[in-house]
Amino acid sequence: MSDYQISEATKNILKNFSSINPSILLKTGATQKTISSSKSVLAIAEFTPAWPQDTAVYQLPELLANLSSYEKPLLMFEDRQFIIRGVKSPSHVEYPYSDPSVILTAPEKDLPIGNPLAVFTLPDSAVREIKKFAAINNLPIVIIDVDGEKQTIVVKPLDDKNPTSRVYSYPVHTDAKNITTLDSSAKIQVKFRRENFDLVMDGGYTVSVGNWPYIHLSHNTEPVSYYIVQKS
Numbered sequence: 001m002s003d004y005q006i007s008e009a010t011k012n013i014l015k016n017f018s019s020i021n022p023s024i025l026l027k028t029g030a031t032q033k034t035i036s037s038s039k040s041v042l043a044i045a046e047f048t049p050a051w052p053q054d055t056a057v058y059q060l061p062e063l064l065a066n067l068s069s070y071e072k073p074l075l076m077f078e079d080r081q082f083i084i085r086g087v088k089s090p091s092h093v094e095y096p097y098s099d100p101s102v103i104l105t106a107p108e109k110d111l112p113i114g115n116p117l118a119v120f121t122l123p124d125s126a127v128r129e130i131k132k133f134a135a136i137n138n139l140p141i142v143i144i145d146v147d148g149e150k151q152t153i154v155v156k157p158l159d160d161k162n163p164t165s166r167v168y169s170y171p172v173h174t175d176a177k178n179i180t181t182l183d184s185s186a187k188i189q190v191k192f193r194r195e196n197f198d199l200v201m202d203g204g205y206t207v208s209v210g211n212w213p214y215i216h217l218s219h220n221t222e223p224v225s226y227y228i229v230q231k232s
Contacts, residue, residue, distance in 0.1 A: 033105075
């Protein structure tokens with residue numbers, strides 16, 4: 001098998017995946033998934049070029065550290081291990097695969113996102129602000145407040161157990177171009193843990209909300225998307 005060179009986009013996605021779950025089973029093909037240990041965050045990405053074969057990695061951060069030690073790392077896939085080397089280096093690293101049975105794997109079945117009540121764009125600046133102000137003010141919950149009658153969508157981190165605490169609000173509806181779909185009968189408040197939102201890559205997102213137990217976020221420039229389970 002020829003050497004596999006990991007693109008910058010794939011390296012960035014793998015780094016993000018490692019923050020969601022340090023273990024992963026990478027499958028043959030372009031589509032890759034990981035799921036958090038709490039099963040509250042599912043991430044799906046498209047790798048270019050496609051991944052050559054099924055490989056289990058128990059310590060993904062450690063593998064990435066080995067790869068980053070070379071300026072342009074190349075991977076060779078042997079029966080039981082990776083061979084990692086650099087384009088301009090005569091050295092190499094032998095890195096064994098892990099046992100797939102010890103890794104929590106993401107479900108094969110796709111989660112439906114049909115018939116959304118609201119679809120909107122959350123710009124990169126808003127994503128960064130939500131993460132920043134939620135952390136500064138120790139706000140554990142993020143809420144998406146959708147009101148179809150008023151044609152408003154507001155995203156705000158807050159402390160739902162302390163109504164007098166600080167609240168940051170981002171009014172999506174301020175720019176009508178940010179809203180793709182908004183059902184006029186929709187009046188819902190979607191709630192999820194801020195720690196799960198912190199796991200998504202920085203950047204702008206298309207966010208879908210519906211009568212599902214999760215929200216869907218699709219990155220606007222990188223080939224990655226996330227499902228975040230709602231907090232009951």
